[in-house]
Amino acid sequence: xxxxxxxxxxxxxxxxxxxxxxxxxxxxxxxxxxxxxxxxxxxxxxxxxxxxxxxxxxxxxxxxxxxxxxxxxxxxxxxxxxxxxxxxxxxxxxxxxxxxxxxxxxxxxxxxxxxxxxxxxxxxxxxxxxxxxxxxxxxxxxxxxxxxxxxxxxxxxxxxxxxxxxxxxxxxxxxxxxxxxxxxxxxxxxxxxxxxxxxxxxxxxxxxxxxxxxxxxxxxxxx
Amino acid sequence: xxxxxxxxxxxxxxxxxxxxxxxxxxxxxxxxxxxxxxxxxxxxxxxxxxxxxxxxxxxxxxxxxxxxxxxxxxxxxxxxxxxxxxxxxxxxxxxxxxxxxxxxxxxxxxxxxxxxxxxxxxxxxxxxxxxxxxxxxxxxxxxxxxxxxxxxxxxxxxxxxxxxxxxxxxxxxxxxxxxxxxxxxxxxxxxxxxxxxxxxxxxxxxxxxxxxxxxxxxxxxxx
DNA sequence: TCAATAGTGTCTCTTAGACAATATTGA
DNA sequence: TCAATATTGTCTAAGAGACACTATTGA
Numbered sequence: 001x002x003x004x005x006x007x008x009x010x011x012x013x014x015x016x017x018x019x020x021x022x023x024x025x026x027x028x029x030x031x032x033x034x035x036x037x038x039x040x041x042x043x044x045x046x047x048x049x050x051x052x053x054x055x056x057x058x059x060x061x062x063x064x065x066x067x068x069x070x071x072x073x074x075x076x077x078x079x080x081x082x083x084x085x086x087x088x089x090x091x092x093x094x095x096x097x098x099x100x101x102x103x104x105x106x107x108x109x110x111x112x113x114x115x116x117x118x119x120x121x122x123x124x125x126x127x128x129x130x131x132x133x134x135x136x137x138x139x140x141x142x143x144x145x146x147x148x149x150x151x152x153x154x155x156x157x158x159x160x161x162x163x164x165x166x167x168x169x170x171x172x173x174x175x176x177x178x179x180x181x182x183x184x185x186x187x188x189x190x191x192x193x194x195x196x197x198x199x200x201x202x203x204x205x206x207x208x209x210x211x212x213x214x215x216x217x218x219x220x221x222x223x
Numbered sequence: 224x225x226x227x228x229x230x231x232x233x234x235x236x237x238x239x240x241x242x243x244x245x246x247x248x249x250x251x252x253x254x255x256x257x258x259x260x261x262x263x264x265x266x267x268x269x270x271x272x273x274x275x276x277x278x279x280x281x282x283x284x285x286x287x288x289x290x291x292x293x294x295x296x297x298x299x300x301x302x303x304x305x306x307x308x309x310x311x312x313x314x315x316x317x318x319x320x321x322x323x324x325x326x327x328x329x330x331x332x333x334x335x336x337x338x339x340x341x342x343x344x345x346x347x348x349x350x351x352x353x354x355x356x357x358x359x360x361x362x363x364x365x366x367x368x369x370x371x372x373x374x375x376x377x378x379x380x381x382x383x384x385x386x387x388x389x390x391x392x393x394x395x396x397x398x399x400x401x402x403x404x405x406x407x408x409x410x411x412x413x414x415x416x417x418x419x420x421x422x423x424x425x426x427x428x429x430x431x432x433x434x435x436x437x438x439x440x441x442x443x444x445x446x
Numbered sequence: 447t448c449a450a451t452a453g454t455g456t457c458t459c460t461t462a463g464a465c466a467a468t469a470t471t472g473a
Numbered sequence: 474t475c476a477a478t479a480t481t482g483t484c485t486a487a488g489a490g491a492c493a494c495t496a497t498t499g500a
Binding site: 403405406409410413428429430431432433 | 461462463464465466469470471472473
């Protein structure tokens with residue numbers, strides 16, 4: 001470690017990383033290998049290292065890369081949690097981040113897998129997490145749903161090339177609300193012309209009419 | 224001061240406090256009386272004191288109370304700013320808060336007025352602020368406008384009792400967009416029945432038909 | 447031909463904007 | 474009565490949901 005001075009207050013970053021797997025919304029959890037809360041499940045996270053982190057967002061990206069080998073297409077600050085009692089080690093600040101992983105990279109986790117990991121189904125979330133992570137996860141999930149309901153496209157959860165039906169299913173899975181196919185596509189044409197582009201001549205085939213493949217335009221952001 | 228240990232990283236809170244004055248949106252600025260950026264204008268703020276602050280939100284409220292004598296009806300976390308270079312004193316974290324002051328309390332500022340203060344007109348904002356506060360103010364302002372445009376009522380900027388026209392003018396001032404009186408009132412009736420209540424028998428009088436006075440319902444939150 | 451899903455068209459209903467009409471006061 | 478602003482009503486246009494229709498493939 002490159003830490004030189006002890007941190008006071010203790011500053012950590014915690015990441016709620018979501019993806020879609022088997023038509024279900026999942027979040028990545030890690031089992032803690034150290035005290036406090038050793039053996040408990042928690043959001044993946046780590047301690048700020050001022051010697052190497054340019055800022056807190058960079059710290060979140062570093063943690064996901066070094067601990068899990070992941071470079072994530074979206075990382076967004078959600079909120080802080082702070083106080084003297086939320087971490088037994090003392091007065092602490094945690095910044096929570098919302099991150100998205102493309103569904104075809106769900107098995108890309110490599111890195112120094114010091115911790116046991118699990119993709120937990122959001123709908124079955126009854127497990128109590130370490131620290132105040134249950135609440136942090138709730139906030140990140142709420143923000144994800146709010147944005148998708150507000151018509152922001154979660155393209156970073158899809159493969160590079162995808163069909164419009166895949167996109168529709170992804171949104172339905174996140175929000176829990178069914179979409180009308182016709183109205184959904186009308187909205188894409190009217191309001192997302194600059195977000196999506198058809199991949200010329202590429203189609204997904206099956207026992208049906210081939211489906212046009214689409215991709216996010218360059219520099220698309222989940223904003 | 225009750226600080227016992229020096230902070231590392233340095234943790235501060237900065238508050239973008241908005242109100243309406245003379246039909247204009249204003250933000251409270253303070254002139255810094257200490258280094259760094261001595262003599263520069265900045266958002267009011269202060270350093271976290273883990274010995275007395277329950278959390279960062281409490282720190283923001285304490286700073287506004289002790290430095291300016293204000294107890295604010297709304298205080299909301301916006302975002303963090305962090306890094307090694309944004310404050311010459313070293314690696315720092317600042318949490319920005321959005322706060323609202325009722326327009327009839329614009330002169331309520333008392334407290335230990337160690338700093339010179341000014342209500343700066345948002346539309347004339349060309350002044351460069353200390354640290355990265357210009358950007359922080361932009362973010363807070365954007366969030367305020369986003370919420371008001373998304374139909375959240377800024378009741379905390381109005382007096383306890385107000386007319387619907389006052390509310391309409393307030394919203395128009397924040398967003399910069401004119402509202403249709405009829406459609407606006409229809410929206411209030413349809414979507415804000417639980418946010419507003421008429422004050423029975425109380426009217427604002429003038430050279431015109433008296434205007435019903437309204438108040439925010441108990442526990443109304445700007446959310 | 448049929449099952450299956452892609453993709454499009456159309457009808458209707460709701461909602462929001464535009465604008466007009468009525469209401470009530472002080473001067 | 475008039476000026477001024479509060480409050481309400483109505484017409485219309487745009488957008489969204491419901492639903493049906495057509496298109497294209499593999500089996």
